[in-house]
Amino acid sequence: MTQRSDPSRLFYQPIVAVLTVTSLVLTVYVVWLSLRDLSLMRAGRDTFVGFDNYIRFFQDSRGLWALWRTVLFTVLATSIEVLLGLAIVLFLDRHFFLKRLVRTLLLVPIIMTPVVVGLTWRFIFDPATGMANYVLSRLGFSAMDWLGSPQVAFYSVLIADIWQWTPFVILLSMAALDSAPQDPMDAARVDGAREWQVTWYVLLPMLRRAIAIVALIRAIDSIKAFDLFYIMTRGGPALSTETLNYYGYVLAFTNFEISYSMTVALILTVFTNFALLAMYGVLFPKSGERP
Amino acid sequence: MFSRRVFMVTTTAAAVLTAIAGQAFAQGKPFDGVQLSVLMEGHPTTDAIQKLLPEFKELTGIDVALEVVPEQDITAKMLLELSSKSGRYDVVQNNIIYIPGFVKNGYIVPLDENLAKHKEQFDQADFVKGYFDTNVVDGKIYGVPVYGESTFVMYRKDLFEQHGLSEPKTFDDIANAAKTISEKTNKEIVGITMRGQQGIQGVYVWAAYLWGFGGSFLDANGKSALATPEGIASLDAFTKVLKDYGPVGVANFGWEENRLLFQQGKAAITLDATVNGAYNEDPAASSVVGKVGYAPVPMQSKSPKGGSSSLAVHSLYVTADSQNQEAATLFSAWATAKEQQLKSMASDPNSGVTSLTALNGEEFTKRYGAFKDAMIAAINQGNPQYLPTIDQANEVINNTGIAVSKALAGTTTAAEALKEADEVNNAAIGR
Numbered sequence: 001m002t003q004r005s006d007p008s009r010l011f012y013q014p015i016v017a018v019l020t021v022t023s024l025v026l027t028v029y030v031v032w033l034s035l036r037d038l039s040l041m042r043a044g045r046d047t048f049v050g051f052d053n054y055i056r057f058f059q060d061s062r063g064l065w066a067l068w069r070t071v072l073f074t075v076l077a078t079s080i081e082v083l084l085g086l087a088i089v090l091f092l093d094r095h096f097f098l099k100r101l102v103r104t105l106l107l108v109p110i111i112m113t114p115v116v117v118g119l120t121w122r123f124i125f126d127p128a129t130g131m132a133n134y135v136l137s138r139l140g141f142s143a144m145d146w147l148g149s150p151q152v153a154f155y156s157v158l159i160a161d162i163w164q165w166t167p168f169v170i171l172l173s174m175a176a177l178d179s180a181p182q183d184p185m186d187a188a189r190v191d192g193a194r195e196w197q198v199t200w201y202v203l204l205p206m207l208r209r210a211i212a213i214v215a216l217i218r219a220i221d222s223i224k225a226f227d228l229f230y231i232m233t234r235g236g237p238a239l240s241t242e243t244l245n246y247y248g249y250v251l252a253f254t255n256f257e258i259s260y261s262m263t264v265a266l267i268l269t270v271f272t273n274f275a276l277l278a279m280y281g282v283l284f285p286k287s288g289e290r291p
Numbered sequence: 292m293f294s295r296r297v298f299m300v301t302t303t304a305a306a307v308l309t310a311i312a313g314q315a316f317a318q319g320k321p322f323d324g325v326q327l328s329v330l331m332e333g334h335p336t337t338d339a340i341q342k343l344l345p346e347f348k349e350l351t352g353i354d355v356a357l358e359v360v361p362e363q364d365i366t367a368k369m370l371l372e373l374s375s376k377s378g379r380y381d382v383v384q385n386n387i388i389y390i391p392g393f394v395k396n397g398y399i400v401p402l403d404e405n406l407a408k409h410k411e412q413f414d415q416a417d418f419v420k421g422y423f424d425t426n427v428v429d430g431k432i433y434g435v436p437v438y439g440e441s442t443f444v445m446y447r448k449d450l451f452e453q454h455g456l457s458e459p460k461t462f463d464d465i466a467n468a469a470k471t472i473s474e475k476t477n478k479e480i481v482g483i484t485m486r487g488q489q490g491i492q493g494v495y496v497w498a499a500y501l502w503g504f505g506g507s508f509l510d511a512n513g514k515s516a517l518a519t520p521e522g523i524a525s526l527d528a529f530t531k532v533l534k535d536y537g538p539v540g541v542a543n544f545g546w547e548e549n550r551l552l553f554q555q556g557k558a559a560i561t562l563d564a565t566v567n568g569a570y571n572e573d574p575a576a577s578s579v580v581g582k583v584g585y586a587p588v589p590m591q592s593k594s595p596k597g598g599s600s601s602l603a604v605h606s607l608y609v610t611a612d613s614q615n616q617e618a619a620t621l622f623s624a625w626a627t628a629k630e631q632q633l634k635s636m637a638s639d640p641n642s643g644v645t646s647l648t649a650l651n652g653e654e655f656t657k658r659y660g661a662f663k664d665a666m667i668a669a670i671n672q673g674n675p676q677y678l679p680t681i682d683q684a685n686e687v688i689n690n691t692g693i694a695v696s697k698a699l700a701g702t703t704t705a706a707e708a709l710k711e712a713d714e715v716n717n718a719a720i721g722r
Contacts, residue, residue, distance in 0.1 A: 037722075040370040041682045043396040062715075127540030128552065148487070148542035150700040236489025237542035238700040239693055253367040254490075255686040255719070 034263040040256035053263035062239065063264060066247040067271070069154065073243060074222040074275075077161050082215050084162065085169025086207075090199060092170075093177055103174070106167040114164070118231025121160040122147065125232075147233055150240035157228050157241055164228075165221070169214050176210030177203075212283035219279060223272050244268050322618045323352030329622065330369055331384040332362040332605060336438045336643065339635030340626050347625055353618055362386075362605075366685070373398040378612035381619040384437060387425040387604045387675070392682040394428050399608040401431035405620035412624040422645045425604045425675045434606030435627045438643030441669035442499055442601045443662075445553065445571065446560045448584040450480065461589045462503060462528055465560060469536040472559040482536030484558040485529075488545045489696035494688050495601065497695050498677055499562055500525040503599035505592025508679040508687065515687060515716030517694070518709040521592065526705035530698045542699050554579060562588065564603070565669055568662035569642040585665035587672065602673030604645075642666070686719045 034053055038046040057063050092102065109117065124131045125146035133143040146156045180203070188198045204211075226245050229235060235242035235250065242250075244264060252261035331337040337359055344355050358380075360368055365385060372379040373393070385393075393399045406413045415423065418436060426434035444459060451457070451468065454475055459465045469482030486492040501507070506521035516522070533541050538552060546563070550570055553561045556578045561567070570576065571583045588600040607623040609616050625631065632649040635641050642659050644650055656663060679687050694712035698705040 039722075040367075040374045041392050041396065043374045043398070126548075128538060128557070143539055145540050145542070148540035148544075148700075150542075150702055153543070233543060234488065234490055236692075236696050237487070238489070238697040238702045240700075250689060253364070254689050255683075256367070256370055257686075 030262050030266055033259050034266050036259050038259040040258060046259070049259075053260050054267070056260065057263055057267060062242070063244070063247055065239065066242050066244040067268075069241070070223060070243040070245065070268070073154070073158065073161075073225065074219055076158055077165070077222040077225075078215055078219045080158075080162055081166045081169050081218055082211060085166045085214070086173060086204075086211065088166070088170050089173040089177060090203075092174070103171070106170055108167075109164045110168050110171070112164070114227030115231055117160060117164050118228045121156070121163070121228075122232050125156055148237060150238040153233050153237060154241050157232050160228050160232065161222070161225065165218060169218065172214045173207060173210055176207050180206045209284075216276065216279060216283065220272070220276065223268070223275075320352040322615070322621065324354070325352070325615050325618045326354045326356065327381045327615060327619055327622055328379060329355055329357050329382040329384075330365065330380045331357060331359055331437075331607075332365055333359050334362070334438065334605070335639035335641045336635055337384075339639045339641065340437075340631065342638055343631055343634060347622065350625070351618075351621065353622065355622060373610060373612075376612050378610070378614060380610055381613040381615055382607050382609055382623055384605055384607050387434070387606060388678050388680045388684045390426065390428060390433055390606075390608075391680050392684070393608065394433060395682065397611055399433055400611050400616060401433055402435070402609060402620050402623070403432050405609075405617045406432065406435075406624060408617065409621050409624055412621060412628050414629065417629050417646050417648055418627075419645050419647060419650065419670060421602055421670050421673050421675075422604045425602065426606050434608045435623045436604050436606045436645040437627055438641065439602070439604040439645050439670070440565045440643050441603070441666065441673045442496070442562060442564055442588055443568075443665050443669045444560065444562050444586045444588060445567065446584050446586065447556075447579065447582055449582045450559050451584070458584060458586050459560070459589065460586075462500065462532075462591050465562075465589065466528070466532045466536075469532055469560055473536040480556075481538045481552065481558040483532055483560040483562075484538050484541065484544070484549050484552050485533060485562055486544050486546060486549045487533060487537075487541040487696070487699050488543055490692040491688050492545045492692070493695040493699070494692045495564075495678070496562055497526065497529050498601065499588045499599050500529045502595060502597050502674060502677065503589050503591050504528070505595050507596040507676075508691070509681070513681065513720065515713045515720065517691065517716075518706060518713050522709055523706045526695065526698050526709060529695070530701075530705065533699060534701070542696065556582075564601075565662065565666040566642055568666060569640055569659055572659065572661045573640070581661065583661070585662040587665065587668055597676050598672045598674035600669045600672050600674065601677040602670065602675050603677075681720065683716075683719045683722075687716045690715045690719070 035048060035050060036046045037049045037052070092099070127133060127143060127145055127148065130146070132146060136142070136144060145152060147153050184206070185198050185202050188202045193201070224245055225243065226249065229241055229243060229246050230249075233241040235246050245268060248261050248264040248268065251257050251264060331340070337357075341357055341359070344357065348354060366389065369380065369383045369385065373383075374396075390399075413435075419439065422436040422439040426432055426436060444465065446459060446468070450472055454471050456468045456471060459468055465483065472480055473482030485496045498508075501517075501522060504521045504525035506517070506519055506525055508515065508517065510516035538544070538558065549561060549563060550567055552558045553567070554570055554577045568583075568585060572580055574580050590599050607626060609619040609623060613619050627645065629646040629648040632644045632646040633652060633654070636644060636649060636652075636654045636658070644655065649655060650667070659666070678684065681687070690712045694708035697703045697708040703711075
């Protein structure tokens with residue numbers, strides 16, 4: 001059957017068309033808004049200001065710092081989650097009693113809504129009554145100010161994010177591992193490879209694509225991370241946990257500066273797209289099997 | 292054909308008859324069948340009003356669709372509707388700090404005329420004057436107060452007595468008492484706890500220090516003037532007492548954390564909203580019932596620019612795009628009338644009543660007698676400009692909150708943090 005006469009396209013083409021039009025219209029509207037100075041507290045007094053909002057962003061140290069924190073959070077969260085997840089998967093890659101139970105339990109953090117996760121970790125990190133400091137005190141360490149110290153708060157949120165999303169990496173990698181053929185590894189063992197060599201040279205390359213996709217999904221989610229910051233720290237203390245996404249929220253919903261907020265959102269989008277395209281290029285090279 | 296004509300005639304007649312009957316029925320209920328859409332904050336008073344809505348329907352025939360949204364999200368939600376002139380809400384509830392901006396933008400309308408038509412539901416003299424007057428702009432009434440609160444100092448009478456301390460009258464007294472109790476109990480009891488979280492939380496409490504030291508948010512020209520000697524001294528005092536004698540983690544303390552610590556008896560002093568009194572005196576949840584003394588917020592300055600206790604009032608406003616402004620005004624008046632306020636105290640924990648009858652009633656004294664006098668004194672001294680009430684109020688508070696947070700975290704000095712805040716505030720005010 002040639003592509004022209006394929007009747008199944010009648011099913012997907014309308015949807016593709018609707019999605020395309022919607023995203024195009026929204027994007028154009030956002031761009032248009034970002035070129036004006038619309039504020040909800042200055043009703044009917046918005047004017048066309050050209051690229052003023054963009055110039056303002058690159059002179060706005062609060063915004064640039066927020067961008068830096070977004071980058072830091074994305075890089076740290078993604079890499080730690082992928083590495084930790086992989087380590088756990090390799091560790092779990094054997095048949096053992098309760099394997100099914102472990103898998104089911106791994107789903108719990110993923111299913112929990114981020115708001116609940118944020119609240120739970122907020123209680124755990126409570127300086128006076130939280131479990132984290134209780135454990136520290138039992139181990140003989142002094143209490144930490146998990147969410148009240150600008151040097152620590154960012155990493156406390158990171159811990160919550162890692163707790164929630166490492167299981168996601170584990171689940172997807174586990175599925176990939178289960179469907180990977182056993183023969184190449186057996187062949188390698190017959191050839192006299194040691195276990196770590198089998199893992200490093202045979203197993204991991206087979207999992208590469210699955211890992212790359214997991215990393216990509218996690219990176220996209222980390223850039224957009226909002227709930228945990230909103231619940232746990234509200235961007236504080238001393239702005240130490242304000243990411244660009246959260247700054248955009250403050251601009252729109254606290255300061256009511258719709259246009260500038262849209263500009264920030266747009267800059268984040270463009271930035272994200274470039275970063276992900278670069279990442280995609282590295283993870284999925286076009287020519288050849290693998291780098 | 293013929294049968295169709297008969298059908299049309301009979302149905303038209305029936306419709307006309309129903310309409311006439313309906314008219315006759317609605318005598319004395321001119322708004323029978325009117326639908327109002329109301330947006331209110333999640334708060335005990337809202338819960339109480341919700342329970343009373345069937346009575347309003349019976350009285351006036353008006354159907355009220357009540358939408359309840361958390362306080363922190365409500366402004367953005369209503370602004371989206373108000374600025375697009377959608378007419379989605381007839382009545383909205385918000386803090387009085389937004390009134391000047393709303394009036395300037397033509398989002399809300401004066402209520403004088405419609406209130407005068409419904410004297411049976413509206414008794415201006417029954418409202419706490421301090422609460423009511425915040426709703427008046429250029430001599431016109433723009434809102435009716437649903438609930439209000441002020442701030443005061445709460446301290447543990449038992450601990451103060453034990454350590455030979457007397458009621459704190461100045462900020463130095465507070466620091467001194469916090470030091471004594473913290474040291475004498477070997478930090479077992481936290482000397483003082485206050486909200487330190489970045490944003491409105493920290494600003495709401497620090498503003499007591501700001502005004503008390505003789506500072507203010509804005510100067511005479513409406514420009515942000517925080518980095519004055521008074522402002523810097525106030526932020527230094529606030530952060531010092533919290534850093535030295537405050538709880539671990541105070542930099543992320545919101546209203547909830549602060550209230551819980553004090554309620555559990557783990558702190559000797561706190562400065563917070565008067566509504567906290569109701570929580571301290573609640574035997575079901577508090578271990579400090581009857582042990583708490585209530586004192587006014589200190590005034591250290593000899594020439595203050597304004598009072599150091601807050602005056603936070605949340606009122607109902609009628610929107611300019613409402614199709615039923617008279618019915619909407621009637622609802623606002625009814626919801627805040629003394630009868631409803633009296634009933635609300637019985638059904639929900641509400642120490643923020645705005646009606647004098649409710650405030651001076653038996654129920655209030657029975658529940659909140661421990662702090663009633665201190666609360667009324669605080670309201671009477673309450674500063675309506677406690678938080679800035681300009682269009683950019685939210686942005687100014689947000690920026691100031693960052694300065695307070697930075698100083699508290701020690702990442703910059705108070706002077707530098709406030710200077711930065713002034714710069715961004717003035718940029719916002721100038722926009």
